[in-house]
Amino acid sequence: MHLKIITHEKVVFDEDVEEIYTKGTAGEFGILPRHIPIMSALDIGVTKVVQNGKPRYFTTMGGVLQFKDDEAVILTPTAEDGKDIDVARAKEALARAQARLVEKNAEFDAKRTEAAIARALARLKANMNN
Numbered sequence: 001m002h003l004k005i006i007t008h009e010k011v012v013f014d015e016d017v018e019e020i021y022t023k024g025t026a027g028e029f030g031i032l033p034r035h036i037p038i039m040s041a042l043d044i045g046v047t048k049v050v051q052n053g054k055p056r057y058f059t060t061m062g063g064v065l066q067f068k069d070d071e072a073v074i075l076t077p078t079a080e081d082g083k084d085i086d087v088a089r090a091k092e093a094l095a096r097a098q099a100r101l102v103e104k105n106a107e108f109d110a111k112r113t114e115a116a117i118a119r120a121l122a123r124l125k126a127n128m129n130n
């Protein structure tokens, strides 16, 4: 089966894979070839694919997955190949967001802070596994 991961900016991945595991808003799920057609909203997290028997990890920061006729498309605002992650940047983003969580000053936005933490953790996870 085939998987495309597409963001506003670019096509992050466009290759054949054997297995797909991702994080939907209702929980994690996997897709194997000949799966029935599905459409699912995605959460901020890591999408794992198995290609030639080996795992590869990508961040997928929300959006939607559509699967039909052995073709999967993930449309997501931001995605990265785990091996391209700038780990120092992700750690800094995590520390900044965690500091906001502790300070909770006048501009504190819980949803935005939670999303920033989720993105940073997804980046660190996708990089660590690669």
Ligand code: ATP
Pocket: 078, 079, 080, 084, 085, 086, 087, 089, 090, 093, 116, 119, 120, 123
């Ligand atoms: P930061 O606060 O470090 O900018 P962020 O979560 O706010 O992190 P995003 O708005 O999600 O960043 O992403 C902006 C752009 O920067 C995207 O193109 C994304 O792929 C890229 N990007 C963000 N963080 C990293 C990272 N740690 N490694 C590689 N690319 C990153």
